[in-house]
Amino acid sequence: MPAYYLEVLTVTLGLVLLMAEAFLPTKSKARVGIAAALFLGVILCVTCTATGPTPGNVWPTWIGRFYQFDSLARFYKLFALVTTIFVVLLSVDYRKILVRFTDHPGSENGTGEYYALPVFACAGMMWLASARDLAGAFVALELITITFYILVAYMRRNVGSLEAGVKYLILGALSTGFLVYGIAWMYGTTHTMVCLASHSFIMSGEITNPSGLLFGIALIMVGIGFKIGAVPMQLWIPDVYQGAPTPTTAFLSVGSKAAGFILLIRFIEPLLATEITRGPVLNLLIILAVATLLFGNLAAIPQTNFKRLLAYSSIAHAGFLLLALAAGAAETANSLSSAQVVSFYLATYLIMTLGVFFVLAQVRIQRDGENISDFNGLGKTNPLLALSLTVLLAALAGVPLTAGFIGKFFVFSLAVEAKLWAGVGVAFIAAAAGFYYYLNVVRAMWWGNAGQMAKVNLPVISKLCITLLTISTLVFGIWPQPILALLK
Amino acid sequence: MLALLVFLPILAFIAILLGAPARLTAIGASAANLSIGLYAAFSWKYSCWSFSVPVLEKPALNLAFGFPPDGMSVVMVLLTVIVTLAAVLSGKAPEGKEKLYFGSSLLISGGALGAFAATDLFFFYAFHELALIPTFLMIGMLGRGDRKEAAWKITIYLGLGSIILLAGLVWLTNLTGTYDIAKMIAAKDSVDPHSQKSIAALLLVGFGTLVSLFPFHSWAAPAYASAPAPTAMLHAGVLKKFGLYGLLRIAIPLIPEGLNAWLIPLLVLLLGNILWVGLVTISQKRLDLMLGNSSVMHMGYIFLAIAALVAFPENPLAQPAAVLLMFAHGVSIALLFGLADRLERNTGSLDLSDLGGLAKSAPKLAFVFGIAAMASIGLPGLANFSGEVLVFLAAFKTYNGTAGLGPVQIACILSIWGVVISAVYMLRAYRNIFQGPSVKATESAADLTLLDRIPTVLLILALFAVGLYPNLLLNLLK
Numbered sequence: 001m002p003a004y005y006l007e008v009l010t011v012t013l014g015l016v017l018l019m020a021e022a023f024l025p026t027k028s029k030a031r032v033g034i035a036a037a038l039f040l041g042v043i044l045c046v047t048c049t050a051t052g053p054t055p056g057n058v059w060p061t062w063i064g065r066f067y068q069f070d071s072l073a074r075f076y077k078l079f080a081l082v083t084t085i086f087v088v089l090l091s092v093d094y095r096k097i098l099v100r101f102t103d104h105p106g107s108e109n110g111t112g113e114y115y116a117l118p119v120f121a122c123a124g125m126m127w128l129a130s131a132r133d134l135a136g137a138f139v140a141l142e143l144i145t146i147t148f149y150i151l152v153a154y155m156r157r158n159v160g161s162l163e164a165g166v167k168y169l170i171l172g173a174l175s176t177g178f179l180v181y182g183i184a185w186m187y188g189t190t191h192t193m194v195c196l197a198s199h200s201f202i203m204s205g206e207i208t209n210p211s212g213l214l215f216g217i218a219l220i221m222v223g224i225g226f227k228i229g230a231v232p233m234q235l236w237i238p239d240v241y242q243g244a245p246t247p248t249t250a251f252l253s254v255g256s257k258a259a260g261f262i263l264l265i266r267f268i269e270p271l272l273a274t275e276i277t278r279g280p281v282l283n284l285l286i287i288l289a290v291a292t293l294l295f296g297n298l299a300a301i302p303q304t305n306f307k308r309l310l311a312y313s314s315i316a317h318a319g320f321l322l323l324a325l326a327a328g329a330a331e332t333a334n335s336l337s338s339a340q341v342v343s344f345y346l347a348t349y350l351i352m353t354l355g356v357f358f359v360l361a362q363v364r365i366q367r368d369g370e371n372i373s374d375f376n377g378l379g380k381t382n383p384l385l386a387l388s389l390t391v392l393l394a395a396l397a398g399v400p401l402t403a404g405f406i407g408k409f410f411v412f413s414l415a416v417e418a419k420l421w422a423g424v425g426v427a428f429i430a431a432a433a434g435f436y437y438y439l440n441v442v443r444a445m446w447w448g449n450a451g452q453m454a455k456v457n458l459p460v461i462s463k464l465c466i467t468l469l470t471i472s473t474l475v476f477g478i479w480p481q482p483i484l485a486l487l488k
Numbered sequence: 489m490l491a492l493l494v495f496l497p498i499l500a501f502i503a504i505l506l507g508a509p510a511r512l513t514a515i516g517a518s519a520a521n522l523s524i525g526l527y528a529a530f531s532w533k534y535s536c537w538s539f540s541v542p543v544l545e546k547p548a549l550n551l552a553f554g555f556p557p558d559g560m561s562v563v564m565v566l567l568t569v570i571v572t573l574a575a576v577l578s579g580k581a582p583e584g585k586e587k588l589y590f591g592s593s594l595l596i597s598g599g600a601l602g603a604f605a606a607t608d609l610f611f612f613y614a615f616h617e618l619a620l621i622p623t624f625l626m627i628g629m630l631g632r633g634d635r636k637e638a639a640w641k642i643t644i645y646l647g648l649g650s651i652i653l654l655a656g657l658v659w660l661t662n663l664t665g666t667y668d669i670a671k672m673i674a675a676k677d678s679v680d681p682h683s684q685k686s687i688a689a690l691l692l693v694g695f696g697t698l699v700s701l702f703p704f705h706s707w708a709a710p711a712y713a714s715a716p717a718p719t720a721m722l723h724a725g726v727l728k729k730f731g732l733y734g735l736l737r738i739a740i741p742l743i744p745e746g747l748n749a750w751l752i753p754l755l756v757l758l759l760g761n762i763l764w765v766g767l768v769t770i771s772q773k774r775l776d777l778m779l780g781n782s783s784v785m786h787m788g789y790i791f792l793a794i795a796a797l798v799a800f801p802e803n804p805l806a807q808p809a810a811v812l813l814m815f816a817h818g819v820s821i822a823l824l825f826g827l828a829d830r831l832e833r834n835t836g837s838l839d840l841s842d843l844g845g846l847a848k849s850a851p852k853l854a855f856v857f858g859i860a861a862m863a864s865i866g867l868p869g870l871a872n873f874s875g876e877v878l879v880f881l882a883a884f885k886t887y888n889g890t891a892g893l894g895p896v897q898i899a900c901i902l903s904i905w906g907v908v909i910s911a912v913y914m915l916r917a918y919r920n921i922f923q924g925p926s927v928k929a930t931e932s933a934a935d936l937t938l939l940d941r942i943p944t945v946l947l948i949l950a951l952f953a954v955g956l957y958p959n960l961l962l963n964l965l966k
Contacts, residue, residue, distance in 0.1 A: 400614030416662045435647045447628040447636050
């Protein structure tokens with residue numbers, strides 16, 4: 001099947017789910033979520049068999065102008081689908097909290113859309129992975145962002161969620177402004193929108209004075225910086241992450257960030273191939289990387305709220321990813337390219353982060369709190385759950401033999417190879433700080449006093465997902481080849 | 489074969505997690521490992537021991553185990569399997585914590601075996617980290633006294649040490665372009681002198697922190713004092729040797745000139761270990777803290793052997809001396825920690841002023857503890873003696889009368905005082921605990937049971953065997 005049907009399928013699925021939610025009489029809206037996860041799984045399988053244009057199967061030219069399909073596109077489509085499936089499953093278990101803060105407290109009446117909206121965001125992420133021109137990328141990005149405006153503020157009787165929604169709306173709109181303005185400058189200087197595939201546009205544009213182009217690039221990078229949470233565009237992250245419903249936070253920190261990164265990868269790829277822009281773009285990236293690494297990791301240290309800690313941790317990981325991009329490495333016989341390393345890192349980040357969010361959601365539901373102190377004594381009440389969370393957090397910190405270490409290892413190798421000594425030095429400080437704040441939670445779990453804390457009973461879905469994600473963290477820590485095979 | 493040795497403890501850990509009887513599984517796996525390890529000591533030169541599976545294509549990375557021809561790995565593997573069996577045999581898990589207790593011990597053992605057997609830098613590092621995590625958890629959850637403080641301290645110190653170490657190792661692999669240790673050594677010319685010096689600093693601090701080199705040692709004594717017995721035995725006896733092993737395996741072949749630039753600071757620091765920490769040890773009032781400090785102190789001698797090797801890379805005695813002493817110290821400190829735990833369970837206290845006259849009620853314990861104390865002091869006939877004498881000989885190997893004493897020789901002369909210091913604190917502790925009038929705590933204290941004697945006999949046998957016939961190990965190291 002030609003790849004462009006995938007987005008069509010996903011959007012159709014979203015619409016059908018919305019209709020079904022509205023018109024089918026069901027008591028439990030969680031069925032919508034289960035159905036969404038199932039059908040997304042079907043699309044996942046279809047994605048594996050989807051093909052790009054071949055001599056025997058030529059795509060219409062109008063599609064070819066704005067849509068491409070390569071291994072990177074397939075990887076990020078799979079990434080979006082997997083993330084969305086886990087997020088929807090997480091939402092199903094999270095509905096106990098959700099129903100308390102929607103229009104009809106106690107009943108599931110107002111919660112159906114919560115399972116359908118992520119599907120639309122997923123379609124946006126999938127399209128973004130294939131976008132060839134800036135206009136298409138912009139529309140895909142807005143599809144994601146606007147969905148998130150609703151999802152973040154979904155618990156409308158909860159002050160925190162509302163506050164998060166307003167902050168996300170205002171800063172999201174601001175970033176959109178930067179992005180549009182930047183696209184306008186790009187178009188003005190190069191006379192083309194197809195900026196994400198080849199670098200011919202800079203060559204053919206006969207640019208004598210590149211400052212207009214560079215200005216446009218800088219503006220677009222600011223806009224993307226908001227999405228990936230690069231310092232100094234990270235301001236919204238802690239508050240929005242903390243206030244949003246936990247599944248949405250998970251979706252933001254994995255899906256939305258990955259969407260930002262695939263756009264960034266596609267955007268800088270042609271820029272790095274041309275002499276005029278390569279130097280400035282790499283300089284900008286290394287500055288962003290160093291600032292992000294420092295801020296994300298150091299600000300995470302004093303956090304007491306676990307969800308907020310994860311927000312800072314997501315900034316910190318963005319720093320590592322930016323460092324890999326700043327190396328600007330192309331693929332060689334003996335080493336991976338920056339884009340491959342970023343993609344691999346994001347895949348491991350997906351596994352670890354989603355696992356942590358599953359545990360966090362259950363602790364939130366059953367112990368009614370999201371502070372690190374709410375994890376006290378989890379090692380005594382739920383040894384296996386605590387062991388899983390220990391593995392996941394150790395992976396986030398980058399302990400060897402976990403998937404997280406391999407990702408960091410690649411990043412460091414690239415940075416050393418590119419001789420980015422400032423970046424390497426800061427990244428080491430960042431990794432050391434990471435050890436401290438992640439293990440702080442581990443300390444609370446195993447050494448903290450349980451007191452009156454109740455045992456956490458895991459629902460089936462959460463139990464399966466946590467087990468799966470923990471085992472994957474360990475397996476990919478020893479045998480990362482399957483993920484890398486997808487990136488060839 | 490070697491993969492079996494490494495993965496057996498890890499598989500046993502998984503089995504325990506899934507519900508197998510913890511103590512029995514642990515003992516079974518450790519005993520099986522001991523027999524494999526002993527078999528390896530005879531047949532390690534055959535190729536059937538090496539094992540390699542490709543893990544990554546780009547950059548090329550293999551999960552590879554093997555015994556390099558210098559024989560160091562075999563000795564370390566032997567040390568690990570012996571101490572592991574003793575540790576799981578002598579430990580007594582608190583009620584309801586058997587899984588954690590024995591599982592963690594197995595994991596530490598598996599990690600240490602993996603690190604000593606790995607021929608690939610990536611897994612060399614990774615397995616050591618794997619072993620550290622259960623160490624932290626055990627101290628934090630099942631430790632005694634101020635366990636949280638001690639656990640947090642060791643976590644921070646060793647975490648930071650590992651990261652500094654990682655920086656040095658990544659730098660090295662970047663210069664040599666491979667992760668295979670043998671290939672790295674073959675490509676050692678690509679490490680230019682300027683980088684050598686910086687890498688040497690990183691590796692000395694990184695490995696040094698892991699081995700409690702003065703002044704990065706302050707995590708060790710409190711951690712060992714509060715650690716449960718098997719953890720203290722395995723960490724002080726086996727896992728800590730990883731840093732020394734790493735210096736011998738990687739730093740000395742790859743960056744000899746860089747290390748040579750730091751020779752004088754290294755000598756000063758190792759004297760800090762022997763003399764400064766030695767004096768600190770004398771002033772300890774509790775047996776567990778005393779043992780913890782003494783294990784820090786004895787690291788100084790091994791560093792002295794390394795320094796002798798750094799000063800004169802052709803020195804034929806230094807490497808065997810270091811490895812022999814690592815083995816001897818590992819066995820003797822494990823024995824002492826095991827006995828200290830037994831002592832505390834029987835008398836309820838480790839405070840030297842609370843104890844006395846224990847030899848009357850527990851003569852067997854007194855006898856065995858006496859042997860362990862003598863070993864630790866370095867009495868002839870026990871393994872530590874052969875190790876220490878070899879170290880001193882190695883330091884003087886290159887002495888020639890006309891040039892006078894070099895820095896290594898001066899350090900050696902000063903560090904011989906350490907033997908006196910060890911005698912002072914060990915004998916004083918022995919007198920305080922076992923001799924003199926009985927006190928309330930020791931009047932009716934139980935002696936070693938038959939079951940307790942198995943691990944002690946195992947360790948003492950190893951001490952005597954190597955002490956009386958050091959060629960057992962030296963032949964492996966030729």
